[in-house]
Structure formats: C-alpha cells, structure tokens
Amino acid sequence: MDKNKKPIIITIANEKGGVAKTTSAINIAAGLALREKNVLLVDIDSQTHLSNWLGFTFDGKPTVAELIHQTVAQFPINHTDFIRHNEKLNLDYIPATPMLAGAVTTLKVDQIDETTVFSRIFSDGYFKNYDFIIIDCCPSLDLRITNAVKCSDILLITVQADPIPYQGTDKMLKTLLRMKPTANIGEDVLILPTMAMNIQVSKAVLEAIYASYGKMVLPPIPFRASVKNSSANRTVLVKRTSDDVGRAYMKVVDVLIGGVNNG
Ligand SMILES: Nc1ncnc2c1ncn2[C@@H]1O[C@H](COP(=O)(O)OP(=O)(O)OP(=O)(O)O)[C@@H](O)[C@H]1O
Ligand SMILES: [Mg+2]
DSSP: OOTTOOOEEEEEEOSSSSSSHHHHHHHHHHHHHHTTOOEEEEEOOTTOHHHHHTTOOOOSSOOHHHHHHHHHTTOOOOGGGGOEEETTTTEEEEOOOGGGGGHHHHHHTOSSOTTOHHHHHHTSGGGGGOSEEEEEOOSSOSHHHHHHHHHOSEEEEEEESSHHHHTTHHHHHHHHHHHOTTOOBTTTEEEEEESBOSSHHHHHHHHHHHHHHGGGBOOOOBOOHHHHHHHHHTOOSTTOTTOHHHHHHHHHHHHHHHHHHHO
16 A cells, blocks of 8 residues: 555635535535545534444444544544444444534633544545545535645635625635635636526526636536435436536546645
C-alpha cells in the first residue's frame, strides 16, 4: 500500500437548510462506492438525517460527539468503536445523535486550536484506508463547519436553483472561504446546483450561478419526486440508471474522481 496515500475529504455545506446537502452526501458517497471507492461518511448535524438514512439506531457505542470530545480531551481514540457499516450501500459512517448539539461548546475549549480538531481527527493513519471521507454539515456556519471546511480537500456547496435560497450565496461563500484562505476556486471549492426545475425562475437562478461561478459549477441535479421518495424510503438514486437524478449524481461522482485523478 502507498504509504503516502490519504483520503480526499469532501465537506458538503450551506448555511441554508433544505438545499440537498444530505441527499447529495448520500448519493455521492453511494456513487463513489459503486465506482469501487472506499468511502466514509461523517454526520455532523444533530438533526441526524444522514445517520437515520443509513439505518443508524442507537447502539450504545460512541458517535461523532464523543469523537470530538475525546480528541479535545486528548484521550486515546479507538477508531473502530466510532465506525458503523451500511452493508447495502457498502459505506462506512460515523453517526451523530442529538447530543452533537453541544459539540460547539466542546470545540471552544480545545487547548491546541479550536478550528483544527477535525484536521487532527482525520489526519490519523487509521483513515488512510479510505479513498474519500464525506462530511455532511448542519445548516449553519458554526465552529463545526469551520473545522470541517479547514480539514477538507474539497468544499462542495449545494445551491438550490430557486431565487429565495439563492439569496446571500455570495456572502456565505466569502465567509466559507475565510475559513480556508488557501482554497483554490474551481479546484477545491465547487458549487453543486440542486433541485433545478424546468420553470423560468429556476432557469434564471441556474444562469446566475453559471455567470457568477462558471469555473466552479458541477453538473446540476434536477428536481424530481423520486428524490422525495428516496429520502422517505432511505434508498439512493445512483443505483437506478433509469432515474435522471441518479444519472446526474453519477456525473458529479465522475467529475470528482476525474478531478482527483488529474490533480
Ligand atoms: N433533486 C431533488 N428533487 C426533489 N426534492 C429534493 C431534491 N434534492 C433534495 N430534495 C428534497 O429536499 C428536502 C431537503 O433535502 P436534504 O435533507 O438533503 O437537505 P439538507 O440541505 O441536508 O437539509 P438540512 O439543512 O435540514 O440538513 C428533502 O425532502 C429531499 O427529499
Ligand atoms: Mg441535511
């Protein structure tokens, strides 16, 4: 095995709620697994939607909140305790519970640097076996997000192709970039337009996204009822070649793999 191999960490973020962060995290991760990549998903949202989607039920073992707590406390970490596996999707994941809501307070008392706790967690040699680590963020810009952005190789921002959620995207992007000033626009900061509809207002937002962020824009994901069903039934769409959302997410997966192979 290549001693220098390290996982590509992708953080999926947006301060707005309901803009398909979790839907994108799960479909991109499942798509990467279909391309035979070894993937770890990390849920840092106390709403626990990603964990629920992956079938997590409380099992008494530690979750992401304890991982943060033990790292800040500089306790030894037994990584296997934190990782669960979803057999059907062939994905490993670190689940969240509502207890994660207190993580910001824990991060704030870190004695080394409150913004690099996740960097320390994921630079451990234990994670070298993964090709990709995907972090699904909560809808905020709090210290969890600062940590996730700082430790990531790729910042993927889901932007809903709709006028109201689109408002303030530029300001939010500037805030996120301040968390990682070394980021290269178009290479490690990418915009994924989501829920694109065949109506004038949605098309206008998509045009505005291309005009503002052309170089950074991934292939858009269309709005379809199949996604609502997949969220409710906890399935993924990338496995369905007949579904255009599934095909759209696979295009994104191939861009991400291509970018990594070229980079
Ligand atoms: N392409 C799509 N077409 C139709 N509905 C979609 C699409 N993508 C996501 N949705 C729906 O939008 C809702 C919000 O999606 P999701 O939970 O992924 O957003 P989120 O950004 O993770 O939300 P939160 O900020 O609360 O974590 C869900 O009901 C989901 O099924
Ligand atoms: Mg979510």
